[in-house]
Amino acid sequence: MPYRNATEQHESTKHPELKALIENNLRWADHVNRVDPEFFPRHYRGQRPEILWIGCSDARVPETTIMGANPGDIFVHRGIANLYTPQDDSLNAVMLIALINFKVKHIVVAGHSNCVGCQTALRASMLPPTPETQAIQRYLRPLTALARAMRTEDGPPSLDLLVEENVAQQVRNVLASDVVAADWKRRGADGVHVHGWVYQLENGTVRDLGISQGPPGSVPGVRAADLWR
Numbered sequence: 001m002p003y004r005n006a007t008e009q010h011e012s013t014k015h016p017e018l019k020a021l022i023e024n025n026l027r028w029a030d031h032v033n034r035v036d037p038e039f040f041p042r043h044y045r046g047q048r049p050e051i052l053w054i055g056c057s058d059a060r061v062p063e064t065t066i067m068g069a070n071p072g073d074i075f076v077h078r079g080i081a082n083l084y085t086p087q088d089d090s091l092n093a094v095m096l097i098a099l100i101n102f103k104v105k106h107i108v109v110a111g112h113s114n115c116v117g118c119q120t121a122l123r124a125s126m127l128p129p130t131p132e133t134q135a136i137q138r139y140l141r142p143l144t145a146l147a148r149a150m151r152t153e154d155g156p157p158s159l160d161l162l163v164e165e166n167v168a169q170q171v172r173n174v175l176a177s178d179v180v181a182a183d184w185k186r187r188g189a190d191g192v193h194v195h196g197w198v199y200q201l202e203n204g205t206v207r208d209l210g211i212s213q214g215p216p217g218s219v220p221g222v223r224a225a226d227l228w229r
């Protein structure tokens with residue numbers, strides 16, 4: 001077995017925090033290999049995810065784990081507060097690969113309760129504007145502007161409300177992207193659907209915000225070709 005004694009080759013295992021991780025990894029690989037000997041050869045050959053997940057970097061929201069999915073099921077882009085802007089070429093490239101190479105049927109924008117990115121933007125929105133000297137300030141600019149725009153005479157929005165509205169805004173941003181427009185042109189009514197979800201850290205469940213949108217003429221769950229039968 002190539003896994004045996006592999007920890008000894010790891011420089012990283014000199015750090016106790018990493019040693020446990022490496023050992024877990026080797027145990028996991030060994031277990032998977034015993035249960036499904038075809039797993040790794042199959043994955044080495046390629047992937048065929050059906051969903052693109054645009055989520056938050058938060059360590060508490062690992063999409064494959066919380067959705068009870070498996071490696072290979074979900075194509076992923078995660079960043080602070082699940083933001084998308086047209087200038088974000090990291091996410092543009094991920095969307096392009098997801099739609100062109102894997103022809104994914106769904107893009108899910110997933111926010112989550114108690115999001116630290118949203119908290120930070122909310123706090124910044126309550127202060128006078130300051131020079132954006134740090135990357136996080138520049139990165140969160142659209143979210144801070146959203147929080148500011150959501151202020152009413154009663155005060156700033158609640159964190160829960162900002163989390164939801166941020167997901168809705170990112171769904172609109174993704175829908176307005178060149179990448180999705182090109183997909184709808186290419187695939188017509190079979191093009192990608194975009195959804196907005198909020199993962200609730202309180203109880204581990206996902207809430208669908210009911211703002212899903214697909215290409216013109218599409219019917220959820222039905223292939224365009226079947227509409228004309």
Ligand SMILES: [Zn+2]
Binds near residue numbers: 080081082114115118
């Ligand atoms: Zn977050």
